[in-house]
Amino acid sequence: MSTTQDWSRFGGGLIVFLALGATLALFIPRFLGAAAGPELEIITALKETESSSLWLPVRGAPQPLKSQKHRFARITVNVAPGGQRAEAHATLDFEGTLGDTRVGTAGVERVPFVVRGGKWVPETTAAPRLQAVVTALESRRRALQAADAEGLERLAGPDTPGPGGPEWARLRQVRARAYQVEAWYVRLERDDAVVTEHWRLRGALPAKPVDTRGERRLLLSFSGDEFLFSPSLM
Incomplete structure (x- = not known):
């Protein structure tokens, strides 16, 4: 028959066993990641973002670009000499929103990684090229709403060329102007981005109210650390 002392020993041993299991569960993945090298750790870091929303700050926007779902695939990693920097190349499928604007993308993403606190982490965000494209698009949207030629x-x-032509002239005539974007669909190429924009312009002309919708194709090219519009802004 088991005694109270026997049960106490059993309970103490069980607690030690559970504590040991928790410790191993915490540290073994790290040991395996270190043994496999930075490539596996970086790939894992990107894939782990898929389990939750990806939040990308957009300069000038009151809300971040937020994914509803996204997926990295075909990931390759190039580690720089010295082993403290690397760059991951991947395809990215993204569906999300910037405020009321739907944002979808597919194409090539390049993610610089650095070592911080002994771990590989994105240098800025997990989708810096998408973030740069949407930042340029949102800056353009605000400039069109304000009819800000210098901003464009x-x-x-x-x-x-700078803004001009009949469309720009008509935009400037609209009072109480609201240039909204219902959706941006982005195709990220190696050095360029192709964007389909679904827009809506509301306001008033002297003779009548304005409420028009349209679709346009925009091209952006990577320059330095930002995307610029080429060959036109409109």
């Missing part, structure tokens, strides 16, 4: 010119590539 700052987004133009070297060979892109």
Whole structure:
């Protein structure tokens, strides 16, 4: 017959066993990641983002770009000499929102990684090229709403003319102007981005109210650390 002392020993042993199991569960993945090298750790870090929303801050926007679902695939990793920096190349499928604007993308993403606190982490965000494209698109949307020619010119590539033409002239005439974007669909290429924009312009002209919708195709090229519009802004 088991005594109270026997049960106490059994309970103490069980607690030690559970504590040991928890410790191993915490540290074994780290040991395996270190043994496999940075490539596996970086790939794992990207894939782990898929289990929750990806939040990407967009300069000038009151809300971040937030994924509803996203997926990284075909991931390859290039580790720089010295072993403290790396770059992951992947395809990214993304569906999300920036405020009321739907954002969808497919294409090539490049994610710089650095070592911080002994772990490989994205240098900035897990989708820096998508973040840069949407930042340029949102800056353009705000400039169009304000009919801000100088703001638009700052987004133009070297060979892109500034705003002009009948569409720009009509936009400037609209009072109480609201230039909204219902959706951006982005195709990320190696050095460029192709965007389909679904827009809506509301306001008033002297003779009548304005409420029009349209679709346009925009091209952006990577320059330095940002995307600029080329060959046109409109």
